[in-house]
Amino acid sequence: AQTVTQSQPEMSVQEAETVTLSCTYDTSESDYYLFWYKQPPSRQMILVIRQEAYKQQNATENRFSVNFQKAAKSFSLKISDSQLGDAAMYFCAYRSASGNNDMRFGAGTRLTVKP
Amino acid sequence: DSGVTQTPKHLITATGQRVTLRCSPRSGDLSVYWYQQSLDQGLQFLIQYYNGEERAKGNILERFSAQQFPDLHSELNLSSLELGDSALYFCASSVAEGHFPETQYFGPGTRLLVL
Numbered sequence: 001a002q003t004v005t006q007s008q009p010e011m012s013v014q015e016a017e018t019v020t021l022s023c024t025y026d027t028s029e030s031d032y033y034l035f036w037y038k039q040p041p042s043r044q045m046i047l048v049i050r051q052e053a054y055k056q057q058n059a060t061e062n063r064f065s066v067n068f069q070k071a072a073k074s075f076s077l078k079i080s081d082s083q084l085g086d087a088a089m090y091f092c093a094y095r096s097a098s099g100n101n102d103m104r105f106g107a108g109t110r111l112t113v114k115p
Numbered sequence: 116d117s118g119v120t121q122t123p124k125h126l127i128t129a130t131g132q133r134v135t136l137r138c139s140p141r142s143g144d145l146s147v148y149w150y151q152q153s154l155d156q157g158l159q160f161l162i163q164y165y166n167g168e169e170r171a172k173g174n175i176l177e178r179f180s181a182q183q184f185p186d187l188h189s190e191l192n193l194s195s196l197e198l199g200d201s202a203l204y205f206c207a208s209s210v211a212e213g214h215f216p217e218t219q220y221f222g223p224g225t226r227l228l229v230l
Contacts, residue, residue, distance in 0.1 A: 037221070043226075044223045044224065045205060045207070045221030045224075047218050047220065047221075102173045104160075105159075107157050108158075
């Protein structure tokens, strides 16, 4: 079964600085999708960025980018120019490209942004 | 705002009772997914419906059931409630069946408290 591990329960960053959140996953599949979701205090789950495993190029969305290392099964999220509004729980998620459609989530990393 | 709506936002009930949670997907989305987020289990996939039919099943208890109606809204029914069922229940929707590189958009969740 696929598992997702986020080894950092908590992280903090100074406003305007850069922070990297780690995520590793375990799978025997070659085709899959990876996601980072943000959950602010409102508790809503907001998609931050996604990566298709067949794409070698790392995904980027404005200040958010990923470092996807398929061989190492690593999918880290880099937040540049951190803003106070970035403070939230961040969840890494895995979904198979075939078979069962469920999404597997990591335990989350709580990010604090210091002014 | 993801476009996914869930009602009610909060629900307080007693053990042994039955409740129904409702979800309306984004306009045009055919798939609806249900997730449970609890402190001890994290975020877990429960079940997926696509255009009225069940497509995938995760860690859903036999006391729980769901359905998707012709207008594509979905309901999650929780019966014989136990204290451990207290959690945040999310609904998510996506355009297609889930075999494509698509994104799931999450609703704001329903917070269930079982006393």
